[in-house]
Amino acid sequence: MKINNKPLAIACAxxxxxxxxxxxxxxxxELAGICANAYAAAWISGSDCDR
Numbered sequence: 001m002k003i004n005n006k007p008l009a010i011a012c013a014x015x016x017x018x019x020x021x022x023x024x025x026x027x028x029x030e031l032a033g034i035c036a037n038a039y040a041a042a043w044i045s046g047s048d049c050d051r
Contacts, residue, residue, distance in 0.1 A: 007037050014041035 012022035019041065026039070 008035075009038040009040070010036045011040040011042065013043075015043050 010026060012026070013019040026036075029035075
């Protein structure tokens with residue numbers, strides 16, 4: 001099997017249940033040896049936490 005290393009950047013939401021799920025998936029990927037070169041998280045205006 002040929003391994004093709006390419007740059008990887010991952011962005012996800014923060015401050016919501018979806019963001020918590022995404023961060024859990026990212027943790028699982030890192031445990032499997034898949035790490036990104038850059039990570040970003042953004043607050044979603046109008047989310048449930050704004051109320």
